[in-house]
Amino acid sequence: MSASLSSNQERSFQARNNVRATLTALLAIISRDLLVMRREALTFLVQMLVQPLFFLFVFGKVLPTIGAASAAFSTLLLPGIVAFTVFITTLQGPSVELARDLGFTREIEDRLLAPLPIALVAVEKILLSALRGLIAGAFVFPLAFWILGSGYQVRTDLLGILIGLMVLVALVGAALGLLLAAVAPIQLLPLIFALVLTPLIFTGCAYYPWASLGAIKWFQILTLFNPLTYAAEGMRYAMIPPTPGPASQTLAIGWVVLALCAAFILSLWGGLKLFHRRVVS
Amino acid sequence: MLETQEATAAIEVDHLVKRYRRTQRNAVDDISFSVRRDETFGLLGPNGAGKTTTIGILTTMALPNSGRATIAGIDVVADPIGAKQRIAVVPQRNNLDRSLRVGEILTYHAAYHGVARAERVARANTLLEEFGLGERRKEKLGWLSGGLEQRVMLARALMHEPEVLFLDEPTNNLDPQTRLFLWERIRVLHERGVTVVLTTHDMEEADRLCERIAIMDQGRILALDTPDGLKRLIPGGTMLELRIRVPELVIAWRTAEDGTAGIQDERFRDTLGSLPGVTKVEPVADQPHGDGQPETLGFRVYASSDAGALLASAAQAVIEEHAELLDLRFARPSLEDVFIYLTGRNLRS
Numbered sequence: 031m032s033a034s035l036s037s038n039q040e041r042s043f044q045a046r047n048n049v050r051a052t053l054t055a056l057l058a059i060i061s062r063d064l065l066v067m068r069r070e071a072l073t074f075l076v077q078m079l080v081q082p083l084f085f086l087f088v089f090g091k092v093l094p095t096i097g098a099a100s101a102a103f104s105t106l107l108l109p110g111i112v113a114f115t116v117f118i119t120t121l122q123g124p125s126v127e128l129a130r131d132l133g134f135t136r137e138i139e140d141r142l143l144a145p146l147p148i149a150l151v152a153v154e155k156i157l158l159s160a161l162r163g164l165i166a167g168a169f170v171f172p173l174a175f176w177i178l179g180s181g182y183q184v185r186t187d188l189l190g191i192l193i194g195l196m197v198l199v200a201l202v203g204a205a206l207g208l209l210l211a212a213v214a215p216i217q218l219l220p221l222i223f224a225l226v227l228t229p230l231i232f233t234g235c236a237y238y239p240w241a242s243l244g245a246i247k248w249f250q251i252l253t254l255f256n257p258l259t260y261a262a263e264g265m266r267y268a269m270i271p272p273t274p275g276p277a278s279q280t281l282a283i284g285w286v287v288l289a290l291c292a293a294f295i296l297s298l299w300g301g302l303k304l305f306h307r308r309v310v311s
Numbered sequence: 312m313l314e315t316q317e318a319t320a321a322i323e324v325d326h327l328v329k330r331y332r333r334t335q336r337n338a339v340d341d342i343s344f345s346v347r348r349d350e351t352f353g354l355l356g357p358n359g360a361g362k363t364t365t366i367g368i369l370t371t372m373a374l375p376n377s378g379r380a381t382i383a384g385i386d387v388v389a390d391p392i393g394a395k396q397r398i399a400v401v402p403q404r405n406n407l408d409r410s411l412r413v414g415e416i417l418t419y420h421a422a423y424h425g426v427a428r429a430e431r432v433a434r435a436n437t438l439l440e441e442f443g444l445g446e447r448r449k450e451k452l453g454w455l456s457g458g459l460e461q462r463v464m465l466a467r468a469l470m471h472e473p474e475v476l477f478l479d480e481p482t483n484n485l486d487p488q489t490r491l492f493l494w495e496r497i498r499v500l501h502e503r504g505v506t507v508v509l510t511t512h513d514m515e516e517a518d519r520l521c522e523r524i525a526i527m528d529q530g531r532i533l534a535l536d537t538p539d540g541l542k543r544l545i546p547g548g549t550m551l552e553l554r555i556r557v558p559e560l561v562i563a564w565r566t567a568e569d570g571t572a573g574i575q576d577e578r579f580r581d582t583l584g585s586l587p588g589v590t591k592v593e594p595v596a597d598q599p600h601g602d603g604q605p606e607t608l609g610f611r612v613y614a615s616s617d618a619g620a621l622l623a624s625a626a627q628a629v630i631e632e633h634a635e636l637l638d639l640r641f642a643r644p645s646l647e648d649v650f651i652y653l654t655g656r657n658l659r660s
Contacts, residue, residue: 044385044390044393047393047396048390048392048393048396050425051392051396051424051425052392054422054423054425055423055424055425058419058422058423058425059423061422062408062411062419062422065411065415066410066411069410135406135409136402136404136405136406137406137407137408137409137410139372139400139402139406140406140407140408140416140420140423140467141423142372143370143371143372143395143398143399143400144395144423144424145392145393145395145396145423145424145425146392147391147392309372310371310372310373310374311331311367311372311373311374
């Protein structure tokens, strides 16, 4: 009787102990990642902002100036660039890093052997990657302000929604990145990026508003299967100043949020499952 | 409480089976053993014997198909977090965190395991000094040699003062100096009361370090005993190694006579096997020959008879077969001999 009591006590002590160990380990892993992120901040920002810089310059400044695009185009383009930057940064972050770690350097093993559930190691990667994506996305605004000049028009009354959407987009990208990393062996990663990333970017409504695709119906439907479409449309909803006219019509914000949440949950679920299978044989 | 702690073994493995997906054979095939607290325990066997898989299960990185494994009484499948708090692993392959500096690798590892800040800095400093890495605290890994990296991995493993330390082929491909260093460190850990489990295919290493050794092959444990106990497995305990050359003239003559020249080794094997007291004859792999040198044959003869009598009768038999005796020596059985005796194969083949 007393033996079973003490073993029960021991078990509950052990369980509490495990929770504490998990929290400590998680915080330490986060602090490790923040340190590495700080050290690599400059190269990371340069790497992530070169593409938006040129897109903004060519499509937002050069084309309207030479008359190849209307002046309003830059207003439509900027939300797309923000969505694209956040999405791609978060997608690439964990996928490249994890694919390398899992398949080649095995550096992550020290964290997998830390006293916390293995899924949390992956969740932590997603959170940190989302943070990096948000930082990159935030830097697009001053960049655009500087390049577009008077073409920079962003409404500020929906700031809360804008930030919320950016967080959601960052989470979707990071979870998809985890999924890619867990699926792809490192040797195939460049191929997968070529096959997935390019179509993802160009069918993602980052460079054109979804509503304007009415003329090419099949393509308009196709874009609905791309999470980036919802990201870009959500950004447009939260950023484009209200003006009368068809250009400011976006996908309904309810659908946008629903689709992004669904994409996040599905890729997180699949990503964690495959990550676990990849790590624990 | 104290009593139960002493009663629980550091490691308890019970009918463990592991088969990887899409493979035909069990990587670990129904093994059972236990390791006492403070013991240095060796898993010895060739590549693919299941040593690393066994360590993988015990360190929660692989799931068994059946059977049970516990660390300090904690089931590694049911409570991996509890198990991970008590163990440390030095893996076969370098897995050091390349984004961090040498000192940070140690302090962050300790932080993952909940060692307080002041304590982890102090421990890292002590370990880096002890391991001859004091100067390199601020360096990145790219500048370190394989031997130094191995030291960092061991130092890292010790940062959270594990109860059980797993070393997977710790001295494989290392320079002799680092190897001796690691052996010394493992001995010190043993004295401090840390349970050490190491896998190796180095006989000398197992013989020197381990109090008990499990010899593994094809997922099974063939024998488990102290090094001396294992050596006693070889019956009789007398072992003679012979190296023989058959002169070309004899080969030519035999070819002409009855065409048996091509089966020299079997001929000698039978001859030696029929000597009084001989229990087993093993052919030993040929030394590389060439330069028109005639083939040399090697045999290992196990016998229960007196050493002197065996020596005389073996030499006599070789001469009667018109062969030259190149080398003849008595050997105290080594663990390698035990392995060959148990499996009929060389450990490195």
